[in-house]
Amino acid sequence: MLKKLQAPLAILAELSHRCPLSCGYCSNPVQLVQKNKELETDNWLRVIDEAAEMGIYQIHFSGGEPTARKDLEYMVEHANKRRMYTNLITSAVLLTRERLKKLKELGLGHVQVSFQDTEAENADHIGNFKGGHEKKLEVAKWVRELGMALTINAVMHRQNLHNAKDMIQMAVDLDADRLEFANVQFYGWALKNRAAFMPTKKQALESKTLVEEARKKLKGILVIDYVLPDYYAKKPKSCMGGWARQFLNIDPEGYVLPCHAAQTIKSFKFDNVKDKSLAWIWKNSESFNKFRGTDWMPHLCKTCDRREIDWGGCRCQALALTGDVGAVDPTCEFSPYHEKIFGSASEESHEEAPEFIYRLVSNKEEEPIKK
Amino acid sequence: MKERLLIKNETKLVIPSHVRFGYNETRKEWVMNAPERTLYPDKIAVEVLKKCDGKASIKMIGEELAKIYKAPVEKIVEDIIPMLQELADKGFLKEC
Numbered sequence: 001m002l003k004k005l006q007a008p009l010a011i012l013a014e015l016s017h018r019c020p021l022s023c024g025y026c027s028n029p030v031q032l033v034q035k036n037k038e039l040e041t042d043n044w045l046r047v048i049d050e051a052a053e054m055g056i057y058q059i060h061f062s063g064g065e066p067t068a069r070k071d072l073e074y075m076v077e078h079a080n081k082r083r084m085y086t087n088l089i090t091s092a093v094l095l096t097r098e099r100l101k102k103l104k105e106l107g108l109g110h111v112q113v114s115f116q117d118t119e120a121e122n123a124d125h126i127g128n129f130k131g132g133h134e135k136k137l138e139v140a141k142w143v144r145e146l147g148m149a150l151t152i153n154a155v156m157h158r159q160n161l162h163n164a165k166d167m168i169q170m171a172v173d174l175d176a177d178r179l180e181f182a183n184v185q186f187y188g189w190a191l192k193n194r195a196a197f198m199p200t201k202k203q204a205l206e207s208k209t210l211v212e213e214a215r216k217k218l219k220g221i222l223v224i225d226y227v228l229p230d231y232y233a234k235k236p237k238s239c240m241g242g243w244a245r246q247f248l249n250i251d252p253e254g255y256v257l258p259c260h261a262a263q264t265i266k267s268f269k270f271d272n273v274k275d276k277s278l279a280w281i282w283k284n285s286e287s288f289n290k291f292r293g294t295d296w297m298p299h300l301c302k303t304c305d306r307r308e309i310d311w312g313g314c315r316c317q318a319l320a321l322t323g324d325v326g327a328v329d330p331t332c333e334f335s336p337y338h339e340k341i342f343g344s345a346s347e348e349s350h351e352e353a354p355e356f357i358y359r360l361v362s363n364k365e366e367e368p369i370k371k
Numbered sequence: 372m373k374e375r376l377l378i379k380n381e382t383k384l385v386i387p388s389h390v391r392f393g394y395n396e397t398r399k400e401w402v403m404n405a406p407e408r409t410l411y412p413d414k415i416a417v418e419v420l421k422k423c424d425g426k427a428s429i430k431m432i433g434e435e436l437a438k439i440y441k442a443p444v445e446k447i448v449e450d451i452i453p454m455l456q457e458l459a460d461k462g463f464l465k466e467c
Contacts, residue, residue: 007397007398009409055397057402057404083393085405109406110389110406147388148389149389149462151407173372178406220459223461225407
């Protein structure tokens with residue numbers, strides 16, 4: 001256990017799983033929460049009160065697509081009144097300038113717009129939304145005109161890494177404050193399409209060098225956050241800054257999760273904000289305590305110098321790839337699964353990319369394409 | 372394309388509207404919140420940041436702090452510029 005349990009720094013509020021895009025690498029669960037089960041406005045406002053009282057600093061409104069909720073304005077306003085820092089993580093395609101202006105007036109500080117590529121045709125193909133790219137460019141400009149901070153959120157993979165340099169330039173041209181250059185993570189729906197999105201090792205390494213050079217060149221102009229491609233790493237990432245250390249995630253139904261993929265861990269009982277307070281859940285929920293700190297770790301992790309750097313990496317990935325949620329994250333070069341799993345991913349990346357399955361409700365029963 | 376802000380004696384800094392700086396009563400600490408970043412300025416940084424109002428230049432801030440800490444202005448300015456430069460590079464401060 002941690003010596004003293006601190007309140008989390010931020011909440012990821014997944015307001016809705018509904019989304020106008022259907023990206024094949026969607027990290028939301030395979031089973032989505034339906035609209036009629038979404039947490040009601042009053043419950044969200046109460047959760048915001050509880051979060052502010054705990055001393056939580058930031059709230060990220062996410063989804064699915066958070067702007068699919070007509071009551072987003074109430075939540076932004078309320079969080080701002082409670083002095084929380086508000087961030088909107090959006091695909092942007094449903095936004096109007098008027099609504100964005102209203103959100104700004106209600107206290108929205110930061111908008112994070114996702115981009116699927118720099119070429120409109122391919123971007124629209126990846127997101128399965130015609131005209132999406134053009135709309136996103138327009139919304140990004142509005143964000144800056146209205147004086148809010150702008151992050152370009154770019155999920156990078158085999159089908160767009162050839163435009164990595166242009167993606168960085170696009171963020172500069174849009175006057176973004178920050179670029180999230182995120183190599184695709186294979187959770188939830190994304191795992192189904194792994195072969196279609198897995199970059200070659202060469203692609204992944206070249207883009208890493210590109211980002212490192214751009215960071216130096218663009219110091220003071222653009223902040224670039226880089227999310228490692230797990231499959232070519234030797235050390236695991238500090239997933240969520242460590243399990244139940246800094247973040248919590250609330251799904252559209254009100255279930256409180258240590259990370260947005262945690263529901264893949266079927267053996268856990270998750271608590272809901274409709275039944276328990278946020279503070280109670282943070283402190284007592286089985287799902288939070290299970291992997292908090294270092295006591296739970298397998299011997300290899302417990303005796304590793306990096307145990308309080310990566311906090312054992314990603315539990316959901318350990319489960320998805322090894323079948324054991326408590327196993328060493330296979331991203332780690334010392335995991336017995338490392339070579340086999342990442343070797344097969346690398347092989348996949350050199351074969352012809354299969355068509356990916358869009359994230360559509362009608363596709364929920366589809367079998368994974370990956371071998 | 373915008374250029375990197377290089378902080379000099381005459382630069383007047385302000386905290387942008389999308390960065391939130393203040394004291395948190397629950398946690399009993401000073402904090403700066405910005406996109407996906409939470410920063411905890413130390414005691415001196417807090418004093419400096421409070422004075423970044425868009426009107427005072429770095430030199431003026433240095434002069435005020437020199438009185439409080441009874442140290443030469445030049446030394447104070449030399450100490451605070453790198454700290455402010457780092458914050459500006461991350462987008463926590465901008466020129467007024």
